[in-house]
Amino acid sequence: MALHNWKSPSIKDIAQEAGVSPATVDRVLNGREGVRDVTRKKVDSAMARLGLQSEGESRSAGVQRVAIICESGSSFGGQLERQARVMKADRPQLHISMDTLPSVQFNADRFSQLITRRAREASGIILVCRDDVKINRAVKAAIDDGVQVICLTSDLPNSRRTAYVGIDQIASGATAGWFMGRMLPPQQPGNILLICSSTYRTQEEREIGFRRVLRESFPWLTIRDRVNINDEAETAWHSVKKWLEEGKPLAGIYNTAGGNEGVARALEAFGVQDQVIFTGHELSESSRLLLETGTMDMVLGHDMRREIEQCLAIFEQPLSERSSADVKTPLLIYHRYSYFS
Structure with a gap:
């Protein structure tokens, strides 16, 4: 457009x-x-x-x-x-x-x-x-x-x-990692799904900050997969759905990209939205609704x-x-x- x-x-x-x-x-x-x-x-x-x-x-x-x-x-x-x-x-x-x-x-x-x-x-x-x-x-x-x-x-x-x-994108990723670690049970191993898109430096920097904090402060949490969704909800839906269909246990999802609605749709389809900590970026009408319903736990935004x-x-x-x-x-x-x- x-x-x-x-x-x-x-x-x-x-x-x-x-x-x-x-x-x-x-x-x-x-x-x-x-x-x-x-x-x-x-x-x-x-x-x-x-x-x-x-x-x-x-x-x-x-x-x-x-x-x-x-x-x-x-x-x-x-x-x-x-x-x-x-x-x-x-x-x-x-x-x-x-x-x-x-x-x-x-x-x-x-x-x-x-x-x-x-x-x-x-x-x-x-x-x-x-x-x-x-x-x-x-x-x-x-x-x-x-x-x-x-x-x-x-x-x-x-x-x-x-x-x-x-915003400082490395700091935003580190913030996501810190809150993810604090919201999950202490010392309990868990799998984290990391969602990215194309070669946007902003997403690469978010990933750097997120990985750094998990490695330093929450080593019991493991990033098992890094999926590419091309910043769209439909691709996010298929990627997360595939992960869940394979029966892999999941403690948290950090979406550095767009398409939060697709991630939420997959979590809700499998009935695990209350069991998985879901953090993403960009406050919009859709992500605001996902926060209010509890499907998303945190949104990192900017003015x-x-x-x-x-x-x-x-x-x-x-x-x-x-x-x-x-x-x-x-x-x-x-x-x-x-x-x-």
């Missing part, structure tokens, strides 16, 4: 019309230092010819062009799209496009090309995707062209991205709207004031008796 809210001339179009580099246009559009007056006038004139506002008018109106590109499970993508719509309604001056692609439809070549296309149109990109060599290359090219790229929730540290905004606002704040910073530091947001822990606003 995709939402496109503008088709105006891109930064590269302006740069070509003005006879300057895209990075220079980016500096002019954001009112940064280091651009000669004659160059600013060239950019202003080019924008006027293309039917756009001048640099001064753009700054006074706070106009921004931001592209959100998300490759994830359908549940996460839907939540991000809803928050983007709310953000656009709150900031009418914000020109925003959004592309969401389900993980099951991922193609590295096409996704990299999408990043390149949006980089021609936007001065800032908010990116959620798996770690892939081709994607890293596309992000580097966008950065070289003066487009800021912020990784949201899942990082691409080898891409030279502008910043990472999100997605706050994180998008952090991304926009980074985009708005002048180059001379911008810090390269990442923005780590608070980990939110939900259970059956949490207050859901």
Whole structure:
């Protein structure tokens, strides 16, 4: 699914019309230092010819062009799209496009090309995707062209991205491991099913934290299987169902990915939802209901709207004031008796 809210001339179009580099246009559009007056006038004139506002008018109106590109499970993508719509309604001056692609439809070549296309149109990109060599290359090219790229929730540290905004994913996995160990009977051996998806760094880091805590503090708990569900409920349902059909004893499930509804469906089908500790990520309408019914024991979440606002704040910073530091947001822990606003 995709939402496109503008088709105006891109930064590269302006740069070509003005006879300057895209990075220079980016500096002019954001009112940064280091651009000669004659160059600013060239950019202003080019924008006027293309039917756009001048640099001064753009700054006074706070106009921004931001592209959100998300490759994830359908549940996460839907939540991000809803928050983007709310953000656009709150900031009418914000020109925003959004592309969401389900993980099951991922193609590295096409996704990299999408990043390149949006980089021609936007001065800032908010990116959620798996770690892939081709994607890293596309992000580097966008950065070289003066487009800021912020990784949201899942990082691409080898891409030279502008910043990472999100929770500490290793800490979130460690938190899941700690609560899992504390909720299960002490010193009693038990099997843990670990559910992952594709090569998202966020899930890999969650797994690192989870395994570390179980190894150090709860060595009687053993991770028996690591299944790949491609971030979707249907795949999760079949994977957990297969595990349970084989009659393997199960003490807990940690889902680092999406598809919590599918895990819950399998547990309920075999009548073991009250016997298995089930922890996952992302508070949604479905996971909230699973907490209330007791099928899920804990959900680890984050404030997605706050994180998008952090991304926009980074985009708005002048180059001379911008810090390269990442923005780590608070980990939110939900259970059956949490207050859901």
